[in-house]
Amino acid sequence: ETGVTQSPTHLIKTRGQQVTLRCSSQSGHNTVSWYQQALGQGPQFIFQYYREEENGRGNFPPRFSGLQFPNYSSELNVNALELDDSALYLCASSLRGRENGYTFGSGTRLTVV
Amino acid sequence: AQTVTQSQPEMSVQEAETVTLSCTYDTSESDYYLFWYKQPPSRQMILVIRQEAYKQQNATENRFSVNFQKAAKSFSLKISDSQLGDAAMYFCAYRSVRGGSNYKLTFGKGTLLTVNP
Numbered sequence: 001e002t003g004v005t006q007s008p009t010h011l012i013k014t015r016g017q018q019v020t021l022r023c024s025s026q027s028g029h030n031t032v033s034w035y036q037q038a039l040g041q042g043p044q045f046i047f048q049y050y051r052e053e054e055n056g057r058g059n060f061p062p063r064f065s066g067l068q069f070p071n072y073s074s075e076l077n078v079n080a081l082e083l084d085d086s087a088l089y090l091c092a093s094s095l096r097g098r099e100n101g102y103t104f105g106s107g108t109r110l111t112v113v
Numbered sequence: 114a115q116t117v118t119q120s121q122p123e124m125s126v127q128e129a130e131t132v133t134l135s136c137t138y139d140t141s142e143s144d145y146y147l148f149w150y151k152q153p154p155s156r157q158m159i160l161v162i163r164q165e166a167y168k169q170q171n172a173t174e175n176r177f178s179v180n181f182q183k184a185a186k187s188f189s190l191k192i193s194d195s196q197l198g199d200a201a202m203y204f205c206a207y208r209s210v211r212g213g214s215n216y217k218l219t220f221g222k223g224t225l226l227t228v229n230p
Contacts, residue, residue, distance in 0.1 A: 033217065042117075042204050042220030043158070056216060088156060092218075102218065104150075104158035 004105035023091030032074040119221035136205030
Protein backbone atom coordinates (compact mmCIF):
# COMPACT_ATOMS: atom_id res chain seq x y z
CA GLU A 1 0.00 0.00 0.00
CA THR A 2 1.62 3.25 -1.11
CA GLY A 3 1.21 6.45 0.86
CA VAL A 4 0.62 9.98 -0.37
CA THR A 5 3.45 11.44 -2.43
CA GLN A 6 3.86 15.15 -3.06
CA SER A 7 6.20 16.91 -5.44
CA PRO A 8 8.28 18.93 -5.39
CA THR A 9 9.40 18.98 -1.75
CA HIS A 10 10.66 22.55 -1.92
CA LEU A 11 10.05 25.37 -4.37
CA ILE A 12 11.05 29.02 -4.65
CA LYS A 13 8.99 31.32 -6.85
CA THR A 14 8.87 35.03 -7.56
CA ARG A 15 5.86 37.16 -6.72
CA GLY A 16 3.41 37.23 -9.64
CA GLN A 17 4.46 33.84 -11.00
CA GLN A 18 2.31 30.73 -11.21
CA VAL A 19 3.00 27.39 -9.52
CA THR A 20 1.71 23.83 -9.80
CA LEU A 21 2.02 21.35 -6.95
CA ARG A 22 1.35 17.65 -7.40
CA CYS A 23 -0.05 14.90 -5.22
CA SER A 24 -0.39 11.15 -5.73
CA SER A 25 -3.14 9.64 -3.59
CA GLN A 26 -2.81 6.56 -1.46
CA SER A 27 -3.87 3.44 -3.29
CA GLY A 28 -7.63 2.86 -2.90
CA HIS A 29 -8.43 6.46 -1.97
CA ASN A 30 -10.78 8.52 -4.16
CA THR A 31 -10.84 11.92 -2.45
CA VAL A 32 -8.07 14.50 -2.24
CA SER A 33 -7.91 17.57 -0.02
CA TRP A 34 -5.38 20.37 -0.01
CA TYR A 35 -4.31 22.40 3.01
CA GLN A 36 -2.11 25.46 3.47
CA GLN A 37 0.02 25.58 6.61
CA ALA A 38 1.67 28.92 7.32
CA LEU A 39 4.67 28.95 9.63
CA GLY A 40 3.62 28.38 13.22
CA GLN A 41 -0.01 27.77 12.33
CA GLY A 42 -2.34 24.85 11.89
CA PRO A 43 -3.28 23.74 8.38
CA GLN A 44 -6.09 25.62 6.65
CA PHE A 45 -8.46 23.84 4.25
CA ILE A 46 -8.16 25.01 0.64
CA PHE A 47 -10.44 22.60 -1.22
CA GLN A 48 -11.38 18.98 -1.76
CA TYR A 49 -11.84 16.94 -4.94
CA TYR A 50 -14.01 13.89 -5.44
CA ARG A 51 -14.72 12.26 -8.79
CA GLU A 52 -12.68 14.96 -10.51
CA GLU A 53 -14.99 17.71 -9.22
CA GLU A 54 -14.37 20.31 -6.53
CA ASN A 55 -16.44 19.16 -3.58
CA GLY A 56 -15.89 21.89 -1.05
CA ARG A 57 -13.75 25.00 -0.70
CA GLY A 58 -12.30 27.00 2.13
CA ASN A 59 -11.77 30.74 2.31
CA PHE A 60 -9.24 31.01 -0.52
CA PRO A 61 -9.44 33.23 -3.62
CA PRO A 62 -10.09 31.86 -7.12
CA ARG A 63 -6.42 32.09 -8.03
CA PHE A 64 -6.12 28.88 -6.04
CA SER A 65 -7.44 26.12 -8.30
CA GLY A 66 -7.08 22.41 -8.61
CA LEU A 67 -7.56 19.30 -10.64
CA GLN A 68 -8.18 15.67 -9.87
CA PHE A 69 -7.32 13.06 -12.48
CA PRO A 70 -8.98 9.70 -13.21
CA ASN A 71 -6.25 7.94 -11.23
CA TYR A 72 -7.20 10.18 -8.26
CA SER A 73 -3.93 12.11 -8.31
CA SER A 74 -4.29 15.86 -7.99
CA GLU A 75 -2.74 19.22 -8.75
CA LEU A 76 -2.92 22.50 -6.88
CA ASN A 77 -2.37 25.59 -9.03
CA VAL A 78 -1.76 29.05 -7.66
CA ASN A 79 -1.71 32.04 -9.99
CA ALA A 80 -0.33 35.53 -9.36
CA LEU A 81 1.71 34.42 -6.37
CA GLU A 82 1.84 36.74 -3.37
CA LEU A 83 4.38 36.81 -0.57
CA ASP A 84 1.71 35.54 1.86
CA ASP A 85 1.36 32.37 -0.22
CA SER A 86 4.66 31.22 1.28
CA ALA A 87 3.69 28.13 3.29
CA LEU A 88 3.74 24.36 3.52
CA TYR A 89 1.09 22.86 1.23
CA LEU A 90 -0.24 19.52 2.41
CA CYS A 91 -2.22 17.01 0.41
CA ALA A 92 -4.44 14.45 2.11
CA SER A 93 -6.21 11.54 0.49
CA SER A 94 -9.14 9.58 1.83
CA LEU A 95 -11.84 7.14 0.87
CA ARG A 96 -15.17 8.94 0.81
CA GLY A 97 -17.45 7.80 3.59
CA ARG A 98 -14.63 6.58 5.78
CA GLU A 99 -14.23 9.04 8.60
CA ASN A 100 -10.81 8.00 9.73
CA GLY A 101 -9.02 7.52 6.43
CA TYR A 102 -7.04 10.72 5.99
CA THR A 103 -3.48 10.05 4.84
CA PHE A 104 -1.25 13.08 4.53
CA GLY A 105 1.79 13.63 2.38
CA SER A 106 4.95 15.34 3.61
CA GLY A 107 4.03 18.56 1.85
CA THR A 108 5.60 21.05 -0.52
CA ARG A 109 7.39 24.00 1.05
CA LEU A 110 6.68 27.02 -1.18
CA THR A 111 8.65 30.21 -0.73
CA VAL A 112 7.59 33.31 -2.64
CA VAL A 113 10.21 36.05 -2.93
CA ALA B 114 -18.28 27.90 11.71
CA GLN B 115 -16.38 25.51 13.90
CA THR B 116 -13.25 26.62 15.72
CA VAL B 117 -10.55 24.66 17.52
CA THR B 118 -8.40 26.19 20.25
CA GLN B 119 -5.16 24.83 21.66
CA SER B 120 -4.15 27.09 24.53
CA GLN B 121 -0.68 25.60 25.12
CA PRO B 122 1.79 26.71 22.44
CA GLU B 123 4.55 24.61 24.03
CA MET B 124 4.76 21.78 26.55
CA SER B 125 7.64 19.72 27.87
CA VAL B 126 7.79 16.37 29.64
CA GLN B 127 10.46 14.11 31.03
CA GLU B 128 10.99 10.80 29.33
CA ALA B 129 8.74 8.09 30.86
CA GLU B 130 6.45 10.69 32.44
CA THR B 131 2.86 11.60 31.51
CA VAL B 132 1.75 14.77 29.77
CA THR B 133 -1.68 16.12 28.84
CA LEU B 134 -2.31 18.42 25.89
CA SER B 135 -5.47 20.54 25.93
CA CYS B 136 -7.97 21.28 23.18
CA THR B 137 -11.32 23.00 23.17
CA TYR B 138 -13.65 23.47 20.26
CA ASP B 139 -16.81 25.30 19.36
CA THR B 140 -19.62 23.82 17.29
CA SER B 141 -23.39 23.81 17.09
CA GLU B 142 -23.45 20.26 15.74
CA SER B 143 -24.27 17.24 17.86
CA ASP B 144 -22.36 14.65 15.86
CA TYR B 145 -18.80 15.06 14.64
CA TYR B 146 -15.31 13.60 14.79
CA LEU B 147 -12.31 14.81 16.74
CA PHE B 148 -8.71 13.94 16.00
CA TRP B 149 -5.23 14.38 17.36
CA TYR B 150 -2.50 14.54 14.73
CA LYS B 151 1.25 14.51 15.26
CA GLN B 152 3.57 16.44 12.93
CA PRO B 153 7.26 15.59 13.38
CA PRO B 154 10.03 17.50 11.57
CA SER B 155 9.39 15.27 8.55
CA ARG B 156 6.23 17.43 8.16
CA GLN B 157 3.85 14.54 7.50
CA MET B 158 0.68 14.65 9.58
CA ILE B 159 0.26 11.33 11.41
CA LEU B 160 -3.03 10.35 13.00
CA VAL B 161 -2.60 9.65 16.71
CA ILE B 162 -6.15 9.04 17.84
CA ARG B 163 -9.73 9.84 16.90
CA GLN B 164 -13.01 10.16 18.77
CA GLU B 165 -16.55 9.95 17.47
CA ALA B 166 -18.78 12.39 19.33
CA TYR B 167 -21.69 9.98 19.69
CA LYS B 168 -19.48 7.54 21.59
CA GLN B 169 -19.23 8.34 25.28
CA GLN B 170 -16.27 6.05 25.84
CA ASN B 171 -12.92 7.78 25.59
CA ALA B 172 -10.68 6.51 22.78
CA THR B 173 -7.34 4.90 23.60
CA GLU B 174 -4.43 3.81 21.40
CA ASN B 175 -1.63 2.18 23.36
CA ARG B 176 0.07 4.99 25.33
CA PHE B 177 -2.30 7.64 23.97
CA SER B 178 -5.74 8.33 25.40
CA VAL B 179 -8.22 11.16 25.31
CA ASN B 180 -10.51 12.81 27.82
CA PHE B 181 -13.59 13.77 25.79
CA GLN B 182 -15.98 16.08 27.59
CA LYS B 183 -18.77 16.77 25.09
CA ALA B 184 -20.75 19.21 27.20
CA ALA B 185 -17.65 21.24 27.94
CA LYS B 186 -16.44 20.86 24.32
CA SER B 187 -13.09 19.69 25.54
CA PHE B 188 -10.84 17.04 24.01
CA SER B 189 -7.50 16.57 25.75
CA LEU B 190 -4.76 14.11 24.82
CA LYS B 191 -2.83 12.19 27.46
CA ILE B 192 0.50 10.64 26.56
CA SER B 193 1.73 8.09 29.07
CA ASP B 194 5.29 6.81 29.39
CA SER B 195 6.55 9.57 27.09
CA GLN B 196 9.27 8.59 24.65
CA LEU B 197 11.82 10.70 22.79
CA GLY B 198 10.03 9.85 19.55
CA ASP B 199 6.88 11.56 20.84
CA ALA B 200 8.53 14.96 20.42
CA ALA B 201 6.60 16.77 17.69
CA MET B 202 3.94 19.37 17.02
CA TYR B 203 0.50 18.06 18.02
CA PHE B 204 -2.67 19.32 16.37
CA CYS B 205 -6.23 18.89 17.50
CA ALA B 206 -8.74 18.76 14.63
CA TYR B 207 -12.51 18.71 14.14
CA ARG B 208 -14.56 17.26 11.30
CA SER B 209 -18.26 17.43 10.69
CA VAL B 210 -20.21 14.31 9.69
CA ARG B 211 -22.03 16.33 7.04
CA GLY B 212 -20.88 16.36 3.43
CA GLY B 213 -19.35 18.83 0.98
CA SER B 214 -16.84 21.23 2.43
CA ASN B 215 -17.85 20.00 5.85
CA TYR B 216 -15.62 17.03 5.22
CA LYS B 217 -12.73 19.39 5.86
CA LEU B 218 -10.57 19.14 8.93
CA THR B 219 -10.47 22.26 11.09
CA PHE B 220 -7.20 22.40 12.99
CA GLY B 221 -6.01 24.22 16.07
CA LYS B 222 -2.73 26.13 16.06
CA GLY B 223 -0.83 23.26 17.59
CA THR B 224 1.20 22.44 20.70
CA LEU B 225 4.93 21.84 20.40
CA LEU B 226 5.87 18.92 22.68
CA THR B 227 9.46 18.53 23.85
CA VAL B 228 10.54 15.30 25.53
CA ASN B 229 13.57 15.64 27.80
CA PRO B 230 15.83 12.63 28.38
